[in-house]
Amino acid sequence: MQKKRNTRPVKVGRLIIGGGHPVVVQSMTNTDTRNIDATLNQIHDLAAVGCELIRVAVPDQAAADALREIVKRSPLPVTADIHFDYRLALAAIEAGVAKLRINPGNIGGTDRVKMILRAAQENQIALRVGVNAGSVHRSYLEKSGGDVVQAMLLSAEDQLNILTEEGFDQIVVSLKSSDVLQTVQVCTEFSTKWDFPLHLGVTEAGTRWRGTIRSAVGLGILLAQGIGDTLRVSLTGDPRNEVTAAYEILKALHLRERGPVVISCPTCGRCQIGLEKLAEAVEALTGALPYPLHIAVMGCVVNGPGEASRADLGLAGGKGEGIIFREGKIIRKETENNLLPAFEEELVKLIKEKYGTEVLL
Ligand code: SF4
Structure with missing residues (x-):
């Protein structure tokens, strides 16, 4: 086991991600966010098995409207997952989320990104920016000569430049691939250049059995190198399995304790x-x-x-x-x-x- 790498602390509600704090276990609801009771029930179920941070998808205004009540009654800090529409990001901040997951490249231009950043700063909201191997923009692949890992790093660098130029530093970064070794490589390279905390995950890992194994291999290699500040084990099905799998990985490496x-x-x-x-x-x-x-x-x-x-x-x-x-x-x-x-x-x-x-x- 290598010593945990030094990353800057990012405040997410009552949690701190990075800065030497314990690896935060998170998951994502798979209910319709507009169904407030169903979403809250699932959040409570996830909290009961040890989930510490919850992400909900916010695909439209009705989902953004539901957020206020969800945030108010949630036992866990809430991250809003938003794509394309900056107005949904602003509505989520308004609703009191602790963190936003956005892609500054697809939110409609620099001015709109700046509006989100200003609102995030004023409300002390953290941002997670991420690159997925499957959706990395063609232009980065052209620049990297088809090397997916380098294309992901270039894309992450561009996103970070947009945010840090505005003086924003409450950022968690994710670099995910459905290929385990690609995930390991891209996160390892990133962590040698940047000190933003890393959100680990093997994307679209699969069903409970295969997905847990694939995640355990990828995340295990990274965590054993001291890389990773928060994680989600993405599994098809009941998200409680994501949380129990995350703890088994962390317990095996003596990084967290929870239950027998x-x-x-x-x-x-x-x-x-x-x-x-x-x-x-x-x-x-x-x-x-x-x-x-x-x-x-x-x-x-x-x-x-x-x-x-x-x-x-x-x-x-x-x-x-x-x-x-x-x-x-x-x-x-x-x-x-x-x-x-x-x-x-x-x-x-x-x-x-x-x-x-x-x-x-
Ligand atoms: S505990 Fe007994 S049954 Fe189990 S593997 Fe060892 S020797 Fe075999």
Whole structure:
């Protein structure tokens, strides 16, 4: 792991992105923004799994009108995602968003960009500017001789020049590609030249399984190099999966803690229990807990507790029975059917002892 790169701090509502602060986990609603209740319900669901910053699409005036109420009732700072129409950007600022995601190149000319910047400055709103490999303008590709990464960097540089010439520096930058290595390369090169905080993401990463793997590889490489100040794992489907995936990536790199880490063995010829189901049940049981516990679900009583000796609590299956262990020591033996309820009991006890909290699982 390399030390986190130095970036300038950008204030987004009550959050700070960059400046050595913890990597901020964000997501985007996929409800119709004009449906205020549906959007707020989703924001609450996302906050419950640890999302810290929420982005909503603002495609038209009706969506911009809904923003005021959404911002007022949202438990999270809101970013408005706007393309083409500077009036929507001004309306979003007026509605009280904490951040705007715009593309200064498609907002209708320098005067309009300046109007947005002035309003953002007056209201202390941060901006995110971004380049996506798929939509980088042809002129940059011509300049870079067809090199997509260099074209993205040229485009980002132009956008940043427009903003910084006006003295604006509350900027977060994103450089995304659906190609994992391209994302890694462009973010790495950018971070050697600029100190604006980076929003990481592999764009259009895919469905939950593939998208999580692709994001974990790309974002993992960057984060391990100390690059990245906020991230979104873009996945098709329920955005709560984006947040849980983001924390698994950050937890694996010891960058953030949230909830338990559940490990389970891959099983081998010694396993005589339905471990996959058991591991899934333990994951479901512990998924919403906020405590950074280390939990192990192991296939056999012979090697399980030893292999998982670092676990706060674990269970291991045997033939028709299983054991529960705490920090490598066996504390209970149970029949296979009773293993999960007994584990639950021990977990409640452990949380009470360790954190002084009564939990209902
Ligand atoms: S814990 Fe037991 S069943 Fe699981 S992989 Fe190790 S030896 Fe095999």
